[in-house]
Amino acid sequence: MKPKAYIKTFGCQMNEHDTFQMRNVLEAEGYDFTDAAEDAALILLNTCSVRQNPENKVYSFLGQIRECKQANPEVIIGVGGCVAQQEGKTILKREKSVDLVFGPDTLFRLPEMLEEVKGGARVCHTEWMPRERKIQNFIPERWVEHGHVEGVKAYISITKGCNNMCTFCIVPTTRGREVSREHDNILREARALVERGAKEIWLLGQNVNSYRSSAEYRFYELLDELSQIEGLHRIRFTSPHPKDWNNALSDLMASRKNICNQLHLPFQAGSDRILEAMRRNHTLDEYLEKVAYLQAAVPTVELSTDLIVGFPGESDEDFERTLHCLRTVGFSQIFPFKYSQRPGTPAAAMEDDVPREAKEERLARVIALQDEITAARQETYVGRVEEVLIDGAHSRMRNFMNGRTDGYKPITIEDPTLEIGDIVQARVVSHRGHWLIGERIETPSPALA
Numbered sequence: 001m002k003p004k005a006y007i008k009t010f011g012c013q014m015n016e017h018d019t020f021q022m023r024n025v026l027e028a029e030g031y032d033f034t035d036a037a038e039d040a041a042l043i044l045l046n047t048c049s050v051r052q053n054p055e056n057k058v059y060s061f062l063g064q065i066r067e068c069k070q071a072n073p074e075v076i077i078g079v080g081g082c083v084a085q086q087e088g089k090t091i092l093k094r095e096k097s098v099d100l101v102f103g104p105d106t107l108f109r110l111p112e113m114l115e116e117v118k119g120g121a122r123v124c125h126t127e128w129m130p131r132e133r134k135i136q137n138f139i140p141e142r143w144v145e146h147g148h149v150e151g152v153k154a155y156i157s158i159t160k161g162c163n164n165m166c167t168f169c170i171v172p173t174t175r176g177r178e179v180s181r182e183h184d185n186i187l188r189e190a191r192a193l194v195e196r197g198a199k200e201i202w203l204l205g206q207n208v209n210s211y212r213s214s215a216e217y218r219f220y221e222l223l224d225e226l227s228q229i230e231g232l233h234r235i236r237f238t239s240p241h242p243k244d245w246n247n248a249l250s251d252l253m254a255s256r257k258n259i260c261n262q263l264h265l266p267f268q269a270g271s272d273r274i275l276e277a278m279r280r281n282h283t284l285d286e287y288l289e290k291v292a293y294l295q296a297a298v299p300t301v302e303l304s305t306d307l308i309v310g311f312p313g314e315s316d317e318d319f320e321r322t323l324h325c326l327r328t329v330g331f332s333q334i335f336p337f338k339y340s341q342r343p344g345t346p347a348a349a350m351e352d353d354v355p356r357e358a359k360e361e362r363l364a365r366v367i368a369l370q371d372e373i374t375a376a377r378q379e380t381y382v383g384r385v386e387e388v389l390i391d392g393a394h395s396r397m398r399n400f401m402n403g404r405t406d407g408y409k410p411i412t413i414e415d416p417t418l419e420i421g422d423i424v425q426a427r428v429v430s431h432r433g434h435w436l437i438g439e440r441i442e443t444p445s446p447a448l449a
């Protein structure tokens, strides 16, 4: 019988993708997978340090699975990802049940690291891959054409690391300096994923649109070539940085059907003073000008953002600028956070001077305003016809299938004949929370269209 592995993923899409890579590597080593940690011979945590209290979450989960090791001392417990990169051997010291700690750059060395553990060692490998050049094919060759397709979706890492040094962010420390893959290497991976059934590909990078494989070949050229791959129905990417977004990219989105009308473009704060303290390298006006151009070029575009309230020094007036940005853009979704100090970031040296009550009040106002905006936007969908890519069954309602519109709105449609991977037209009949409810409509035959 094959040994079973259980992987718990914390955090973002980048981490989900790393988990898929871990699964690939372990599958090749003869592992099967289980959803129950207590049935596993190998338990891995793929950790994320971007959100609040990530270390606490990791240690609390390690506390929960400690009994698996007590019940069976042969079980191997490993911690990978950004918290592992940051904490390193501290994890081994604090949690005796952990056998292995590894960073994002050593993920593909899992087989040899597991051998070390089986040999009786407690192992920590958080070395960086050498970064002699800004171009680096950091996915080992054997995996380039064997990426994982999850249902209809696949991810491709096009850059790794970040050079931006935003003062609140730990990523440059945990993921290192930015490197980009050669574009031929990425295109090869994309074509192979489409052949393996991917209809939607997400391009991933901490700062995805700063991609460049040469002075002449940047994110624009890559998107342009990817959008010409036959059979690739949808391309999405995350997360772009506003300073690296430009009108040419908006025009490209407008001109290519398979570059989805969706953009997660984090503005973080509305005040230029705070944006400067965050070291974001753009002003609010620059952000709004780019967004206005995009909304004119692609009227159906759906925008989302991350934002932080209560960053050090944020006054009531600064905060009002954040609300102004929300009203002006009309995001379909926001991911708001109360500022909290992250050790190891430049902002941790700043005085965390916005009182907790003020942060909470600002967060509540942001959420209340966005709720109004979301409700009004949802209403505008009723009666609209959307193209939907079906990606799963509804968890509770029989005969309903779920999917995403081009703009990434979740939608559910009652139609038992639908299958995962179908691309259909649906008329929106109502909405509930973030969800749209649709009814399938017949697509006119090509002769009539």
Ligand code: SF4
Binding pocket: 162, 163, 164, 165, 166, 169, 170, 171, 172, 206, 207, 241
């Ligand atoms: S762009 Fe800024 S927020 Fe994004 S990963 Fe880089 S440093 Fe962090």
